[in-house]
Amino acid sequence: MMTEPTIPVTEDELHAYVDNELPAERRSDVERWLAAHPADAERVESWRSMTAALHARYDAVINEPVPRRLDLDRLDHRPRRWIIGAVAASIVAFAVGGAVGWVAHGAATSPALLQNLAGEALDAHRLYVVEVRHPVEVPGDEKAHLQQWLTKRCGRTVQAPELEATGLKLVGGRLLPGPTGPASFLMYESASGERFTVYATKVGIEAAQMRYTAQGNTSALSWAERGVSYVVSGGSDRTRLTQVARLVYDQSERVGG
Amino acid sequence: MSAFRQSVEAMIPALRRYARALARDMDAADDLVQDTLVRALRSERLFLGGDLRSWLYTILTNLNKNRRRSLARRPHFMPLQDDNPDASGTEAEGRDIERALATLVEEQRAVLLLVVLEGMSYREVADIQGVPIGTVMSRLARARAHVRAVLEGERPALRRVK
Numbered sequence: 001m002m003t004e005p006t007i008p009v010t011e012d013e014l015h016a017y018v019d020n021e022l023p024a025e026r027r028s029d030v031e032r033w034l035a036a037h038p039a040d041a042e043r044v045e046s047w048r049s050m051t052a053a054l055h056a057r058y059d060a061v062i063n064e065p066v067p068r069r070l071d072l073d074r075l076d077h078r079p080r081r082w083i084i085g086a087v088a089a090s091i092v093a094f095a096v097g098g099a100v101g102w103v104a105h106g107a108a109t110s111p112a113l114l115q116n117l118a119g120e121a122l123d124a125h126r127l128y129v130v131e132v133r134h135p136v137e138v139p140g141d142e143k144a145h146l147q148q149w150l151t152k153r154c155g156r157t158v159q160a161p162e163l164e165a166t167g168l169k170l171v172g173g174r175l176l177p178g179p180t181g182p183a184s185f186l187m188y189e190s191a192s193g194e195r196f197t198v199y200a201t202k203v204g205i206e207a208a209q210m211r212y213t214a215q216g217n218t219s220a221l222s223w224a225e226r227g228v229s230y231v232v233s234g235g236s237d238r239t240r241l242t243q244v245a246r247l248v249y250d251q252s253e254r255v256g257g
Numbered sequence: 258m259s260a261f262r263q264s265v266e267a268m269i270p271a272l273r274r275y276a277r278a279l280a281r282d283m284d285a286a287d288d289l290v291q292d293t294l295v296r297a298l299r300s301e302r303l304f305l306g307g308d309l310r311s312w313l314y315t316i317l318t319n320l321n322k323n324r325r326r327s328l329a330r331r332p333h334f335m336p337l338q339d340d341n342p343d344a345s346g347t348e349a350e351g352r353d354i355e356r357a358l359a360t361l362v363e364e365q366r367a368v369l370l371l372v373v374l375e376g377m378s379y380r381e382v383a384d385i386q387g388v389p390i391g392t393v394m395s396r397l398a399r400a401r402a403h404v405r406a407v408l409e410g411e412r413p414a415l416r417r418v419k
Contacts, residue, residue, distance in 0.1 A: 020381070057351035066273070067287055072265065074299060214288060216282055
C-alpha cells in the first residue's frame with residue numbers, strides 16, 4: 001500500500017501536472033496519488049490521449065504550404081480594410097476605385113436588416129448554384145421578358161447588369177420571397193462554370209455601405225442604394241467577388257435600380 | 258525584411274493550426290489568420306517588444322470572438338468532406354475530436370487549444386484572454402471534462418484506455 005501524500009491532490013493540480021505547470025517538488029506526490037487513485041489516473045490518461053488526438057488532427061496544418069494570400073508582402077500592398085464594428089469587413093476595390101464619397105453616405109443604416117438580407121441571399125445562392133437543370137425560372141436568352149416580369153413583380157425597374165467584362169454570362173433569373181417583399185435573383189456563369197448571383201429587393205433604407213459576409217465556401221458583398229438592397233454572392237475569392245460587385249454597383253447606380 | 262516581419266512570418270504555420278482548430282473551417286480559419294496579420298503589420302510601430310507570439314494569438318483570439326458574435330445567429334456549415342484526410346485509422350479519431358471541439362463554448366475551446374495544442378502556459382493564456390489564471394484553469398477543466406464526455410458518449414467502443 002502506497003503512502004498517501006500529506007496534502008491531498010486537487011483537480012487543479014492534476015491538470016497542472018499534465019500541463020507541466022506543477023512545481024517540481026509536488027510531482028512525486030501527484031504520482032503517488034495517481035498510483036493509489038485509479039479513477040484520477042484514468043482521468044489523467046484520458047486528458048493525455050485528448051492531447052495526442054488534437055495533435056494528430058491538427059499538426060499537419062503546420063506543414064501545409066502557406067497560401068499566397070497570407071504572404072506578408074501581398075498583405076502590405078492590399079488596400080486598407082475598413083473595420084465595421086469590430087469585424088473586419090473588406091470594401092477593397094471600392095475604396096480605391098474612385099468612389100470616394102461612397103462609404104461615407106450610408107452612415108445611419110439598419111445593419112441587422114441588411115445582414116439578414118445577405119443571409120437570405122447566400123442561402124438562395126447556395127440552393128440554386130448547384131442546380132444543373134433548373135437553376136433559374138426564366139433563362140438568360142429571354143432577357144427582355146425576364147426583366148419585364150421581375151420589374152412587374154418586384155415593383156421597381158429590374159435590369160440585369162452586363163457582366164461580360166468580367167467573363168460572366170447571364171444564366172437567367174427567378175423571383176424569390178424576401179423579408180421585405182419580393183426579390184429578384186439573377187444568376188451569372190463564367191466559361192469555367194463559376195457562378196455568381198445578384199439578389200435585390202426594396203428596403204426602407206436609402207443607402208448603406210458595403211459589407212462583406214463569408215460563410216464556408218461562399219461569400220457576399222451587400223449594400224443599399226436608393227431604397228434597394230443588393231447582395232452579390234459568389235465563391236470564397238474576395239478579389240473576384242469585389243470585381244463582380246463593382247460592375248453591378250456601377251450599373252445599378254446608372255440604371256437606378 | 259525586418260526582424261519584426263521575420264518573426265511574424267515564422268508564426269504563420271502555428272497560427273494557421275490554431276485558427277483551423279478554432280474555426281473548424283479552412284477558409285474561415287485563413288481569413289482569421291489574414292486579418293490577424295494585416296492588423297499586426299499595421300500595428301508594427303505599436304508593438305514595443307514583449308512577446309510577439311502571445312500578441313499574435315491575442316489578436317487572433319479576439320478576432321474570432323468578434324466573428325462568432327457577428328455570426329451568432331447564422332447557421333454553421335460544416336464542410337462536406339474532411340479537408341485533411343489522414344491516411345491511417347486516426348482519421349475517425351480526428352473527426353471525433355473535431356466534433357467534440359465544436360460542442361465547446363468559445364472561451365473553453367480557446368483555452369484548451371492554447372494550452373494543449375499550442376503549448377502555452379496558464380499565465381500566457383490568462384494574458385491572451387485577459388482573465389485571471391483561476392479562470393483559465395476552470396475553463397480548461399470544464400473543457401476537458403466536456404470533451405471527454407462527448408468522446409466517450411460518441412464512440413464508447415473506441416475509447417482508449419492504456
